[in-house]
Every structure is written in structure tokens, then in C-alpha cells.
Amino acid sequence: MTMTRLTRGAWAAPGTSLEFKTGNWRSTERPVHAHAKAPCHAACPAGEDQQAWFAKLQEGQPQQAWRALVHANPLPAITGRVCPHPCETACNRAALDGALAIHNVERWLGDEAVARGWAYPVDTPAPDAPRVAIVGAGPGGLSAAYHCVRLGLNAALFEAAPEAGGLLRSAIPPTRLPRDTLDAELGRLLALPGITLNLRARLGRDVTLDGLRDAFGAVILSPGCELPKPWSVRGAVPADLHDGLHLLRDFMDHGALPDAARGDVIVHGGGNTAMDICRIMKRAGANRVTLITASALPGPNTARDDLINVVPRELEEALEEGIEVIEHATVSRLIMKGSRVTGVEIVSLRKEPGPDGRKRRVEFEGTERVLPVDMVVPCVGEQVSPDGFEGVLDGAYFWPDDAWGRLREDGVFAIGDARGNRGTVAAAIGDGRLAAQAVAARLLGGDAPVADLRPERGVAGLNTAYYPAMRRTAVAKLPVAKRGFETEIEGGLSRAEAMAEAERCLSCGNCLACDNCWTMCPDSAVIKTVEAATDGSHYVFDLDYCKGCGLCAQECPTGYIQMVAETG
Amino acid sequence: MREALEGSLAIARAVAMAKPDVVAAYPITPQTHIVENLSKLVAEGDLHTEFVSVESEFSAASVVLGAAATGARAYTATASQGVLLMSEVLFNIAGLRIPLVMTVANRAVGAPLSIWNDQSDAMAVRDAGWIHLHCASNQEAVDTTIQAFRIAEATELPVMVCMDGFVLTHTMEVIDMPGQAQVDAFLPPFAFSRALDSADPRTVGTLVDPGWFAEMRHSHHAAMGRALGVIEKVDADFAKLTGRASGGLLTVTGDPDARVGILAMGSVVGTLEAGLADFGTEAGTARLIKLRAFRPFPARALREAVAGLDTLIVIDRAISPGLGGIVGSEVSAVLQSMTAAPRVLNYALGLGGRDIPESVYPALIAAAANPLAPRFAVFDADLDKLMPEDR
Amino acid sequence: MVQDSTRLNGLRAKHGRPPAGPHEPQAAPSTLRQGQPRFRGLEAGHRACQGCGEALAARIVMENAGPDVMVANATGCLEVFTTPWPQSAWRVPWMHSLFENAAAIASGMEAALKARGRNTKVLAFGGDGGTYDIGFQALSGMLERHHDVLYVCYDNEAYMNTGIQRSSSTPHAASTTTSPAGKERMGKRHLKKDLLSIIAAHHIPYAASASVAYPADLARKVRYAMGIEGPTFLVVHSPCPLGWRHASALTVEVARRAVECGLFPLVELERGALTNIMPIRTPRPVVDYLELQGRFAHLFDETDTRAIEERDHLQALADHNILTYGLAGTGDDPVDTTGIAHVRRGGPLAERT
Known part of the structure; x- marks a missing residue:
């Protein structure tokens, strides 16, 4: 090594400061790229990473966005219509200028994929790949079949009904989910090589669980909840009782309702089925439809756990259509003329914390009042039809031990509504994916799937100075007068609208490639490089020079850069 | 031309x-x-x-x-x-x-x-x-x-x-x-x-x-x-x-065999040369040393130039108050290493534009002959113009 | 002209190449660093404090001015932290002489380049001390003589390099080591000098203020000034975490609030006339700016009526700026204080529109 010699007048050569590693100055903290879950992703029962597919839309690549979406959820045209979208409730943008219209964009992507014939990003499983039996071809079973194929397994669906779709077909009216949309998306999924669909194959009648366990590598149970929960008021049950689920099925099969439905109707319950039957009965000519619910309508002071559990826009449309809602109430007595109901007594109630800390329902004495009715429709939930599941069911539902749906019976998994604490199409789709992952690990080897424990990046972790205000795109709706039984009520987005809405995504917890860190590092310690960053970001930190000032983390819009304690 | x-x-x-x-x-x-x-x-x-x-x-x-x-x-x-x-x-x-x-x-x-x-x-x-x-x-x-x-x-x-x-x-x-x-x-x-050049950027x-x-x-x-x-x-x-030199580091003129030397910088050298010509015979000759390079200071050339002198008068056209002459002090320091260094008399002359007449030459020669001559003085100052405490 | 563009292309191809220096051969800089899609006029490895606003501002200025430039740099932090022998963070010809003569050195450079028929642009850099105060005369001379120089003042509102003494740029009521707050004083007694008006009074082609909070705006102003032949001037508000006593991560946030409250107006003056401003979409109260900084901590003693009065005084000064320059925004503007900051996937929004 040659010795440094003094130059004339002590001039120095350009850029030689690189010899001085200012990274040594960093004493307490250094920046890291920390992928965090965007709240939409964390809230999605289907496990979609909405932020990830919005990023592709922001790059102008809808097909890539769809591919990222169907990595988790193969049925976006369907969920884009029926999902209560907890993603939007969680969206950080709600605190700025309104949550992203994630639901509408998802529907646009799903429709676009169908219209353009984009192929699912899955390979055909080997013919001798392990085979998985899936009981029930509702959204959970279809998702499980899709993910089995995606992971290299063959899937055989056993469906009791003559058509696939489960409650998508039996309980969701075409005004919410047009049948051509349903058929198109299901058809594409079922056409995937590796999936076989056995219709009219009911467990306990046509096949048995033991038989499936013998013939297949694993069995995923996705029967859904076909039976209404038993309903009575202090032992009284009207002779002409019609539960909401059956009414809905009958109406969709035959287009007819009982005569009593022309008068004053009380619907007792608080879920999407209740909402659907309210609206159908009203449109079919009921004089007056009143929903009695123990929960509350949305309001500025409504607690999250008190809120009525329906798709918000369905509620909004129902109110537009003249459905009346009595919140915080329950049916306390039936007033009968013979075996026919002529009135109900209702009473106010609230969920109050009990001595054990859990909330319980408390009816308030003295608040009773009587409403004259022609028909009472209970709609208080559904349960699994037990045929063929003897010994496996635990009460009315399956209660697996973990998120992957493992039951105590080896190689048997349970998913979807049949788990008892699910309740949405998206949750069933998510369950299908998780169960397929566990099954694939079991049958193909490899590590068992683990939970994603990344932190969630809330709005407090963002620097919102960098986001332009952009109003949420509104979609058109059929006017009340034109709403019938077939035409879809809610309109869709145009391509331009979808792409504009995508621009509103804040990219919470994930790199936006905005250049802020690169532009604002006083020490040139952020290197811009799309190709070389191994963590999916567009930049790397040059820790040889980073002094740990924290400016990049402070000015990162998305909270993707975090300062962490120096180790060692 | x-x-x-x-x-x-x-x-x-x-x-x-x-x-x-x-x-x-x-x-x-x-x-x-x-x-x-x-x-x-x-x-x-x-x-x-x-x-x-x-x-x-x-x-x-x-x-x-x-x-x-x-x-x-x-x-x-x-x-x-x-x-x-x-x-x-x-x-x-x-x-x-x-x-x-x-x-x-x-x-x-x-x-x-x-x-x-x-x-x-x-x-x-x-x-x-x-x-x-x-x-x-x-x-x-x-x-x-x-x-x-x-x-x-x-x-x-x-x-x-x-x-x-x-x-x-x-x-x-x-x-x-x-x-x-x-x-x-x-x-x-x-x-x-x-040279600073963006094609070869130096700091x-x-x-x-x-x-x-x-x-x-x-x-x-x-x-x-x-x-x-x-x-x-x-x-x-x-x-x-x-065909014209400007005096290198320093130039020696006047009488090379004289025992008195006068060293000066600048135009006063010309005055001294004229004084030597006019008054030399009467007052005594001197060796004149015209110092051209003040920095770098030509110590060796100076020692050679003063060899054989008994007395060297150094003219200063400035003063370092509290010390005296500046060129004189430096010359004295440089001559220290000589085995037979001349006595150095250091006189400030012509401060602030005071005219230096040719008649300064015999006055300087007279000072050199005086063994009690002060080592430093503002040579042409009129002490009568001063308050008594400043004389 | 052909010769010039050839030369410039040569330069552009060259920057980033490890130089033949006076000392030991260096390890080649990483390919990644070399491959940066911007001119690295001010390289990493400089010794500025964590979160230095001046280092950030200078880096952005160099990116937008280089590579065919040379710099005359006044004494100050920027000079000291970039050039401790035998190292230099600069990749352009750069010279430091003294505290007060950057503008005169730049004048000399420009005269030499003109005499030698070169088109390299000369930049002069100084802090507020070297610009508002000790170097002011030389700067005025440079502007009056109409040298083709872009002078950039990195304004951190005190003599930071020498130990945080007040300058004529220090804001009213700020506490510094020579205007400390105490029983008898509420920090600096005097006002911040309105330098830009004085500069503009030289009738030069372009004078503007900018801030590290708005890199896109700063970049535009640098490029605009680079395109002008003649004297141009930029003052860049550059927070100093050490001297202003705020967290190093807050440099940009503090600078942003200074602009948003009106205390540091972003304006452009051409030939002395106000030609553009950055509108403030939503003016913030001055206390939002003050509360982040220790140098104003004495203004937050609620039991001290003088503190309240001085806060009101600073608010009045900010309001005066807003009124004088017409900074209040009228509706959303993509280049107002809010719009200019916006980003989208792939970079600043402003660059796309």
C-alpha cells in the first residue's frame, strides 16, 4: 500500500469521501424495509393482499393485478358483488377522504378476466398427483379445489345439489349476483384440469366419509349450513312457519311467496339472508316489512361489536326501498289466533357485560309493545345438516383446532360456514385456501403453513402529506322503482374509473417506489435499484454510509421504512 | 524601445x-x-x-x-x-x-x-x-x-x-x-x-x-x-x-573594498548611489547592497555580500514599533552565523513619504564611524517636534 | 457548440469513474452506486450531522446543476464536512477560499472561463453567515457586475459551524449561543433580514427562495437558474437539527411547517418583480412550526406573558409574509404547498403531470 502524500496546496481527488464510512456513526437505530400488512389485507377473510394487486393496477397492469388477486381468491367477480368488504372498513384512506372502493375494483377485475379470458395462473397437476376429496361445491369447496390444483394436487368435488355454487346459487338473489356472472366464473374454475365435479353426490346417501377417507389422500368438508337454526318464542311455533332461508330458496326456484307475504311481515334476525328476504318480500308486494334486530344500525356512536352484520350497501339499499328496522329489539311473545300468528310482542334489549366479562343479552322490562302482523319470518342463522357427519360434528357445527381447519380425524379438514363462526363467502374462500395449503404440505411434503404474523400498518404509521386528495369513485345504482328480481342493482366501474380508483391506494406498509427516501437522504445512503433490491422494494440502504438520522423513515409515505435498534 | x-x-x-x-x-x-x-x-x-x-x-x-x-x-x-x-x-x-x-x-x-x-x-x-x-x-x-x-x-x-x-x-x-x-x-x-476543470475535477x-x-x-x-x-x-x-538584468536576488555596487556597507530596498538605492557619487570622496566610500528578493530571503547571498565589512547600515522603509527595523532585524539574524559579522546599524528612513535627500549618505557614513551610534533609530525624525516624553 | 456538447457527453460518461487521485488506489465504488440515475455531484461519506438539511439541499442542487459546473464554496459547515483532507465528497471542480469571498472567487472563476472560452457554469455556495453577513459585500458586487454565476445560500439561520451564533438571518426570538434566552431576553431581539428583497433590488434575472421540504420545487428552480446567463440567486431553507434542536428525522417536517406557516415564503423574483410564489393551501399556525424546535422552547412557558407576546409577534410576521406575497392559496393547485409534495407509484406526482 502506497502512503498518502501531501498534494500541492492539499487538493483532494473527487468522490474520495467514499473511503470514509459514515455508517460507523450509526449508534442506536438503522432503517429497514419492513413489509407490513396493509389493513385491507389484514382484514380480508379470503386472505387477499389488496395492496399488492392495487400496486399492479397503479403500474397499469390489470392482468397482473388479477393474477395477484386470484393467488388468494379465485372468484373475484363473485366476491366483488357479495362481499361485505371488511377491507374497506379497515382501509386507512377512510381517515383521509374515504375508503378505497376495493369491492368495486375487485368486481371490475373479475369481470375483466372473464371478458378477456385471462387464464388462471395454475399448472395442471400431474395425473398421479395425490387426490383430495372435497365435500360441497359452495364457495369454500370451490376455493379448496382451486388451491389444491394450484398447489399441485388433484381435487374431486362431491356436491349434493344438481349444480355447483352452494349458497351463491341458493341464497343470494340475482339482483346481487347475476346468474350469468356466477356461471361464468364458476365455469372457468371448474374447467381447470385437475378438478372433477361429482353432482348429486350427497354424503350419507351417495358417498360416506369413511369411503372418501379410504379413497383419497385427504378430505375437506365444506357442506355449508343448509338447515335453519330452530326458532321458537318461549316454545311457541306458528303452524305456517316459514324460515328465511327456505323462503329465499323457494322464491329463487319457483318465483313465488306464500299469500301471507302480501300483508305486514316481521323478519326476525340480522344477517345478509334476513336483509335479502326483507327486500324480496317488499318488492314482491308485502305491505310493510319490518326487521327486528338485536344489533344497531350504523351511526356515529355505534360500537363495532354492536353493528348489524350485513353488507353496508345492502342495508342502505334496503332502507331506500322502505324496509323498516327496529334496532336493539327482539321478539318476546307471539300473539296467536289459533295456530296462526296475528301479532308479535317485541321488547328492547342490549348486549351488556356480565359478571364473567362476556356480553349477554338483557331485555328491558317495561319496553314491551305489540305489533300486528300477518307473517313472522325467523332468520336467525343456519346450521350444518348432520347427515353423514355423525360423530364428526360438534353440536351444530365443526370446530376445528386451527386456522387450517384440521379436525381430530386424521386427514379431515372442515371449512366455510360449517365451521360455525364464519358467515361470509370470503371467509369460506379463505378457509379453502388454508386447508388446501395444509393438505398440500401433508401430501406433498414440505413445511406446514404458518400464520402471517407481520404487523399491520395503521394510519398513524403513514406520512399522509404525500398523498393527493382524490374522491372515491361512486357507482351507479338502479333507482328503487326499477328494482326487480333479476337485474343487478349495483352498477360496475369502467376501466378508467377502476384505474383512477386504484390511484387512491396508499400502499400502506409496502414500497410505493415514490423516491422519497432516495430524494431525501442527506447522505446518499439510499440507492435506487429496481433490479437489485431483494425485498421487493425499489431501493437498498447503503449501511456503509447511513448515519441513522431517520429522515427516510419519517418521510416514507407508506410506513414501509422503519427504524430498528442496531444489533451487535 | x-x-x-x-x-x-x-x-x-x-x-x-x-x-x-x-x-x-x-x-x-x-x-x-x-x-x-x-x-x-x-x-x-x-x-x-x-x-x-x-x-x-x-x-x-x-x-x-x-x-x-x-x-x-x-x-x-x-x-x-x-x-x-x-x-x-x-x-x-x-x-x-x-x-x-x-x-x-x-x-x-x-x-x-x-x-x-x-x-x-x-x-x-x-x-x-x-x-x-x-x-x-x-x-x-x-x-x-x-x-x-x-x-x-x-x-x-x-x-x-x-x-x-x-x-x-x-x-x-x-x-x-x-x-x-x-x-x-x-x-x-x-x-x-x-487548473479547475470539470473534465478533471479537483477539490x-x-x-x-x-x-x-x-x-x-x-x-x-x-x-x-x-x-x-x-x-x-x-x-x-x-x-x-x-541585455538587462534586474538584480537577481541582490546586487552589490559602490566600493567593493569599503569597510562600511549600506543595504536598502527600493528607490532609496538610487538616492544612495547618487549620494555616494556626490559625497563619497569627502565622506568616505561604501559598499551598496540592493536587496531585490525580500521573500524568499537570500541569506547565503547576503552573507557573501557583506563579507569583509566592519559596519552594515540597513535602511528600513518601515518600522515595527517596539522592535525597530524589520529588514534590519532579519539581516542581523541572518548574519549571526558568520564568524566575522559586521556591526549592524538599522535606520528607518523616509516614513510616510518623507523626502530622502542625497545628503543622507554622508550622515549615514558619519553614524557608521560613531562607535556609540544607536543600533536603531528613526534616522530622519525631528525630535524637537515631539512632546518631551516621546523623544 | 459541437465541441461543448461532445465535451459534456464525455463528462457525463465519466462521472462516477474512480479518479486518479494522489493517494492509494481505491476500491471501485459499488456498481449499484455507480448506476444511480442521477449525477452524484456531492458523494456519500461526507461528515455532516445526522439529518443535515444543508447536505440534503446541496446534494439536490448538485444533481440538478451538474456535471459541467464548478463551485466556489464559502467557509462553513458545507465546506468543512465535505473536504477534510485527503478526502472530498465533491465530483465537480470545487474550491474553498474564505468565509466572505465565495462570490468574488466565483466571479474570478467565471472571468477565467470566459477568457478561456469555456462554458462551464459557476456556482457559489455559502451559508447564511457567509451570505447575509460577512460575504454580503462580495455578493452584491458579483450581482452588480452581472457575472454568470448561480449563487446558492443554504440558510440554516445561524452560524452553525462556529457554534450556533446568531446571524442576521436568525429568526426573531430564536435562542442561539449569542442570543440566548434568559431572564432579560427572549432570544434574538432583531428580525430576520429580508435578504431576497435586497438581492432582487440588484435587478438580476432571477432570485428565488426554496426549501428542502420541497425537493421537486428546489430542483425546478435550480434548473431554471442554470438556464439563465447572468447572475441568479437561490436561498434554500435548510434546517439544522443540532442548532435548531429538533430530532434529526424531522428535518423535512420542520422545513415544511416553516413554509406552511408563512415564516419562510417560497417566492421567485425576476428583474426585481415578483413573478411566482408557492401558494399555501392550508396555512398552519406558527406554533406548529415553533413547537418542534428547542431554539423556540422558551416561547412555550405559558406563565410568561413575554413568551405569548413573542409567539404572537412571530405569527404576525408570518401573516405579514402571507399578505405581502399573496401566499394564501385559492383552491387546490398541483404546485401549492400541498400539491407539490404529492407522490404516486414511481415518483413525485409533479413529474408526471
Whole structure:
């Protein structure tokens, strides 16, 4: 090594400061790229990473966005219509200028994929790949079949009904989910090589669980909840009782309702089925439809756990259509003329914390009042039809031990509504994916799937100075007068609208490639490089020079850069 | 070509023949006609240079520094207060080893305000690290100005050409001006090895910590030592070309066998030569030493020049109050190492423009003959004008 | 012209190449660093404090001015932290002489380049001390003589390099080591000098203020000034975490609030006339700016009526700026204080529109 010699007048050569590693100055903290879950992703029962597919839309690549979406959820045209979208409730943008219209964009992507014939990003499983039996071809079973194929397994669906779709077909009216949309998306999924669909194959009648366990590598149970929960008021049950689920099925099969439905109707319950039957009965000519619910309508002071559990826009449309809602109430007595109901007594109630800390329902004495009715429709939930599941069911539902749906019976998994604490199409789709992952690990080897424990990046972790205000795109709706039984009520987005809405995504917890860190590092310690960053970001930190000032983390819009304690 | 010229105009013409790229100057009080004459040459199209009319001497020095660092041949001129206002920059120019040439029309420094000649200004910046060349005549000043560019560019040290204000700058003298072809032959275009250039970007003016500062100063000192030879060689080359030398480091005239010597810088040398001619026979002869290079200080040449003298009178055109003479002190220090060093008498003369008559010569010789003569005095001060406590 | 563009292309191809220096051969800089899609005029490895606003501002200025430039740099933090011998963070010809003569050195450089027929643009850099105060005369001379120089003042509102002494740019009521707050004093007694008006009064082609909070705006102003032949001037508000006593991560946030409250107006003046401003979409109260900084901590003693008065005084000064320059925004503007900051995937929004 040659010795440094003094130059004339002590001039120095350009850029030689690189010899001085200012990274040594960093004493307490250094920046890291920390992928965090965007709240939409964390809230999605289907496990979609909405932020990830919005990023592709922001790059102008809808097909890539769809591919990222169907990595988790193969049925976006369907969920884009029926999902209560907890993603939007969680969206950080709600605190700025309104949550992203994630639901509408998802529907646009799903429709676009169908219209353009984009192929699912899955390979055909080997013919001798392990085979998985899936009981029930509702959204959970279809998702499980899709993910089995995606992971290299063959899937055989056993469906009791003559058509696939489960409650998508039996309980969701075409005004919410047009049948051509349903058929198109299901058809594409079922056409995937590796999936076989056995219709009219009911467990306990046509096949048995033991038989499936013998013939297949694993069995995923996705029967859904076909039976209404038993309903009575202090032992009284009207002779002409019609539960909401059956009414809905009958109406969709035959287009007819009982005569009593022309008068004053009380619907007792608080879920999407209740909402659907309210609206159908009203449109079919009921004089007056009143929903009695123990929960509350949305309001500025409504607690999250008190809120009525329906798709918000369905509620909004129902109110537009003249459905009346009595919140915080329950049916306390039936007033009968013979075996026919002529009135109900209702009473106010609230969920109050009990001595054990859990909330319980408390009816308030003295608040009773009587409403004259022609028909009472209970709609208080559904349960699994037990045929063929003897010994496996635990009460009315399956209660697996973990998120992957493992039951105590080896190689048997349970998913979807049949788990008892699910309740949405998206949750069933998510369950299908998780169960397929566990099954694939079991049958193909490899590590068992683990939970994603990344932190969630809330709005407090963002620097919102960098986001332009952009109003949420509104979609058109059929006017009340034109709403019938077939035409879809809610309109869709145009391509331009979808792409504009995508621009509103804040990219919470994930790199936006905005250049802020690169532009604002006083020490040139952020290197811009799309190709070389191994963590999916567009930049790397040059820790040889980073002094740990924290400016990049402070000015990162998305909270993707975090300062962490120096180790060692 | 010989012609009668005012000193300032002659210097302006000499500078013009050196073809400077950039000239910057400011007319501080007191000023000379040098830059006015240069401005006129520019205005008439006789000189193609970037003439920067700055807002202060401080900026004048800074502009020529910036220009020279960028590879320009640069020139400025100043005097008196201007030198002091520049002083911070002068140290900077030298420390950065930037070659450029500056004429100092030597004058007193206030207070009190004086616009007349002495050499207090140059003495005040003697430690700035510049080469100081003192001229005894306008002819020497012209020739030295041209030589100064070559010396500066060869050594990468700035050169201060000192000529007495008024006494030289404002007087007419018949001067043999070199021809442009001669100057062109003598002074090739400037090619600065460290010129700032975006094709080869250097950083100039770094922060040097104690681990390197001593070496910086040592290297500067060593460069000044090497400059002694360069000054002599350049003068010899000039003499070859024009037949005229300007006095190398120093020149010895007068009576080589005299036991008394007188050393001086600048125009007073001419007065002493005239005094010797007029009064030598009567008062006694002397060896005259004309010191041209004050920085670098030619210690060896000086010791050779004083060999055999009993008494050396050193004339100072400035004073360091509380010490005495400046050149005298330095000469005394340099002669310490001689085995038979002459007695040194150090007299300040002509401060603030006081006229130095030829009759000073016999008075100095008389002092040399007096064994009780003071070692230092303001030789021509009239003590009767003072309050008693100041005499 | 052909010669110039060839030379410039040569330069552009060259920057980033390890230089033949006076000292030991260096390890080649990483390919990643070399491959940066911007001119690295001010390289990493400089010794500025954490979160230095001046280092950030200078880096952005160099990116937008280089590579065919040379710099005259006044004494100050920027000079000291970039050039401790034998190292330099600069990749352009750069020279430091003294505290007060950057403008004169730049004048000399420009004169030399003109004399030698070169088109390299000269930049002069100084802090507020070297610009508002000690170097002001040389700057005025440079502007009056109409040198083709872009002078950039990195304004951190005190003599930071020498130990946080007040300058004529220090805001009213700020506490510094020579205007400390105490029983008898509420920090600096005097006002911040309105330098830009004085500069503009030289009738130069372009004078503007900018802030590190708005890099896109700063970049535009640098490029605009680079395109002008003649003297141009930029003052860039550059927070100093050490001197202002705020967290190093908050440099941009503090600068942003200074602009949003009106205390540091972003304006452009051409030939002395106000030609453009950055509108403030939503003016913030001055206390939002003050409360982040220790130098104003004495203004937050609620039991001290002088503190309340000085806060109101600073608010009045900010309001005066807003009124004088017409900074109040009228509706959303993509280049107002809010719009200019916006980003989208792939970079600043402003660059796309």
C-alpha cells in the first residue's frame, strides 16, 4: 500500500469521501424495509393482499393485478358483488377522504378476466398427483379445489345439489349476483384440469366419509349450513312457519311467496339472508316489512361489536326501498289466533357485560309493545345438516383446532360456514385456501403453513402529506322503482374509473417506489435499484454510509421504512 | 524601445504584454494609475482580458485567486490600505499555491492617514507566503513585472512586485520597453497544472488537520527556498534576451573594498548611489547592497555580500514599533552565523513619504564611524517636534 | 457548440469513474452506486450531522446543476464536512477560499472561463453567515457586475459551524449561543433580514427562495437558474437539527411547517418583480412550526406573558409574509404547498403531470 502524500496546496481527488464510512456513526437505530400488512389485507377473510394487486393496477397492469388477486381468491367477480368488504372498513384512506372502493375494483377485475379470458395462473397437476376429496361445491369447496390444483394436487368435488355454487346459487338473489356472472366464473374454475365435479353426490346417501377417507389422500368438508337454526318464542311455533332461508330458496326456484307475504311481515334476525328476504318480500308486494334486530344500525356512536352484520350497501339499499328496522329489539311473545300468528310482542334489549366479562343479552322490562302482523319470518342463522357427519360434528357445527381447519380425524379438514363462526363467502374462500395449503404440505411434503404474523400498518404509521386528495369513485345504482328480481342493482366501474380508483391506494406498509427516501437522504445512503433490491422494494440502504438520522423513515409515505435498534 | 513614461503607465504596458486573462482591481485610497491605464488599454482594444472592476481590494484579491485557480493568468495591483484589506486573501492565495502577480505601489499604512511612500504595507504581509521582489527603478519594475509571471508560474507561488509609490509610480522615467515578440518568447502561455476543470475535477482548499498542517507549511517553505534559484535563473534568462538584468536576488555596487556597507530596498538605492557619487570622496566610500528578493530571503547571498565589512547600515522603509527595523532585524539574524559579522546599524528612513535627500549618505557614513551610534533609530525624525516624553 | 456538447457527453460518461487521485488506489465504488440515475455531484461519506438539511439541499442542487459546473464554496459547515483532507465528497471542480469571498472567487472563476472560452457554469455556495453577513459585500458586487454565476445560500439561520451564533438571518426570538434566552431576553431581539428583497433590488434575472421540504420545487428552480446567463440567486431553507434542536428525522417536517406557516415564503423574483410564489393551501399556525424546535422552547412557558407576546409577534410576521406575497392559496393547485409534495407509484406526482 502506497502512503498518502501531501498534494500541492492539499487538493483532494473527487468522490474520495467514499473511503470514509459514515455508517460507523450509526449508534442506536438503522432503517429497514419492513413489509407490513396493509389493513385491507389484514382484514380480508379470503386472505387477499389488496395492496399488492392495487400496486399492479397503479403500474397499469390489470392482468397482473388479477393474477395477484386470484393467488388468494379465485372468484373475484363473485366476491366483488357479495362481499361485505371488511377491507374497506379497515382501509386507512377512510381517515383521509374515504375508503378505497376495493369491492368495486375487485368486481371490475373479475369481470375483466372473464371478458378477456385471462387464464388462471395454475399448472395442471400431474395425473398421479395425490387426490383430495372435497365435500360441497359452495364457495369454500370451490376455493379448496382451486388451491389444491394450484398447489399441485388433484381435487374431486362431491356436491349434493344438481349444480355447483352452494349458497351463491341458493341464497343470494340475482339482483346481487347475476346468474350469468356466477356461471361464468364458476365455469372457468371448474374447467381447470385437475378438478372433477361429482353432482348429486350427497354424503350419507351417495358417498360416506369413511369411503372418501379410504379413497383419497385427504378430505375437506365444506357442506355449508343448509338447515335453519330452530326458532321458537318461549316454545311457541306458528303452524305456517316459514324460515328465511327456505323462503329465499323457494322464491329463487319457483318465483313465488306464500299469500301471507302480501300483508305486514316481521323478519326476525340480522344477517345478509334476513336483509335479502326483507327486500324480496317488499318488492314482491308485502305491505310493510319490518326487521327486528338485536344489533344497531350504523351511526356515529355505534360500537363495532354492536353493528348489524350485513353488507353496508345492502342495508342502505334496503332502507331506500322502505324496509323498516327496529334496532336493539327482539321478539318476546307471539300473539296467536289459533295456530296462526296475528301479532308479535317485541321488547328492547342490549348486549351488556356480565359478571364473567362476556356480553349477554338483557331485555328491558317495561319496553314491551305489540305489533300486528300477518307473517313472522325467523332468520336467525343456519346450521350444518348432520347427515353423514355423525360423530364428526360438534353440536351444530365443526370446530376445528386451527386456522387450517384440521379436525381430530386424521386427514379431515372442515371449512366455510360449517365451521360455525364464519358467515361470509370470503371467509369460506379463505378457509379453502388454508386447508388446501395444509393438505398440500401433508401430501406433498414440505413445511406446514404458518400464520402471517407481520404487523399491520395503521394510519398513524403513514406520512399522509404525500398523498393527493382524490374522491372515491361512486357507482351507479338502479333507482328503487326499477328494482326487480333479476337485474343487478349495483352498477360496475369502467376501466378508467377502476384505474383512477386504484390511484387512491396508499400502499400502506409496502414500497410505493415514490423516491422519497432516495430524494431525501442527506447522505446518499439510499440507492435506487429496481433490479437489485431483494425485498421487493425499489431501493437498498447503503449501511456503509447511513448515519441513522431517520429522515427516510419519517418521510416514507407508506410506513414501509422503519427504524430498528442496531444489533451487535 | 526607449521612451519617457510615467511609472504606472509603464507597468500597465508591461502587464499588457504578459497578456493576462483576468485583471481585477479596486481604487482604494491611495491608488495608482496602473489599473486606470490597463482599463484604457482594454477600452482601446489593445488588451484582451477580462477586466473585473471589483467592489473592494478584498474582492480584487479573491477574483484573481478564483481566476488563477481556474487556469487564468491573473493580475492585480494595490497599495497601502488595500494590501491590508487583502491580507486574509493573500495568505490564502499563497497557502493554496496559486500563481499570480500583484504590483504593490508601496505606501504607508494609516493611521494617521498618509498617501505617501514607505514600505509598511508590504512588510505587514511579509509572512503571507508570497515572493516579494523590490524594484529600485521603473525600468526594474517593468522588467520584474514580466519576470514575475514566469517566476510565479514556474514555482506556483504568488509574486508581489514592490515599487515605491509616488516616487516611482508617479514619476516619468526613460524606459526601455521590451518588444511584444521578446515578451512572447520569454513568457509562454500559462498552463496551470492544477487548473479547475470539470473534465478533471479537483477539490481545492481542503480542511487540513494538525496531522498535516506542519507538512503544509514545510512544503511551502521548501518551495520558497527553491524559488531563490528560479528568481536568479529567470533574471539571467531575461538578461540574455534583453541585455538587462534586474538584480537577481541582490546586487552589490559602490566600493567593493569599503569597510562600511549600506543595504536598502527600493528607490532609496538610487538616492544612495547618487549620494555616494556626490559625497563619497569627502565622506568616505561604501559598499551598496540592493536587496531585490525580500521573500524568499537570500541569506547565503547576503552573507557573501557583506563579507569583509566592519559596519552594515540597513535602511528600513518601515518600522515595527517596539522592535525597530524589520529588514534590519532579519539581516542581523541572518548574519549571526558568520564568524566575522559586521556591526549592524538599522535606520528607518523616509516614513510616510518623507523626502530622502542625497545628503543622507554622508550622515549615514558619519553614524557608521560613531562607535556609540544607536543600533536603531528613526534616522530622519525631528525630535524637537515631539512632546518631551516621546523623544 | 459541437465541441461543448461532445465535451459534456464525455463528462457525463465519466462521472462516477474512480479518479486518479494522489493517494492509494481505491476500491471501485459499488456498481449499484455507480448506476444511480442521477449525477452524484456531492458523494456519500461526507461528515455532516445526522439529518443535515444543508447536505440534503446541496446534494439536490448538485444533481440538478451538474456535471459541467464548478463551485466556489464559502467557509462553513458545507465546506468543512465535505473536504477534510485527503478526502472530498465533491465530483465537480470545487474550491474553498474564505468565509466572505465565495462570490468574488466565483466571479474570478467565471472571468477565467470566459477568457478561456469555456462554458462551464459557476456556482457559489455559502451559508447564511457567509451570505447575509460577512460575504454580503462580495455578493452584491458579483450581482452588480452581472457575472454568470448561480449563487446558492443554504440558510440554516445561524452560524452553525462556529457554534450556533446568531446571524442576521436568525429568526426573531430564536435562542442561539449569542442570543440566548434568559431572564432579560427572549432570544434574538432583531428580525430576520429580508435578504431576497435586497438581492432582487440588484435587478438580476432571477432570485428565488426554496426549501428542502420541497425537493421537486428546489430542483425546478435550480434548473431554471442554470438556464439563465447572468447572475441568479437561490436561498434554500435548510434546517439544522443540532442548532435548531429538533430530532434529526424531522428535518423535512420542520422545513415544511416553516413554509406552511408563512415564516419562510417560497417566492421567485425576476428583474426585481415578483413573478411566482408557492401558494399555501392550508396555512398552519406558527406554533406548529415553533413547537418542534428547542431554539423556540422558551416561547412555550405559558406563565410568561413575554413568551405569548413573542409567539404572537412571530405569527404576525408570518401573516405579514402571507399578505405581502399573496401566499394564501385559492383552491387546490398541483404546485401549492400541498400539491407539490404529492407522490404516486414511481415518483413525485409533479413529474408526471
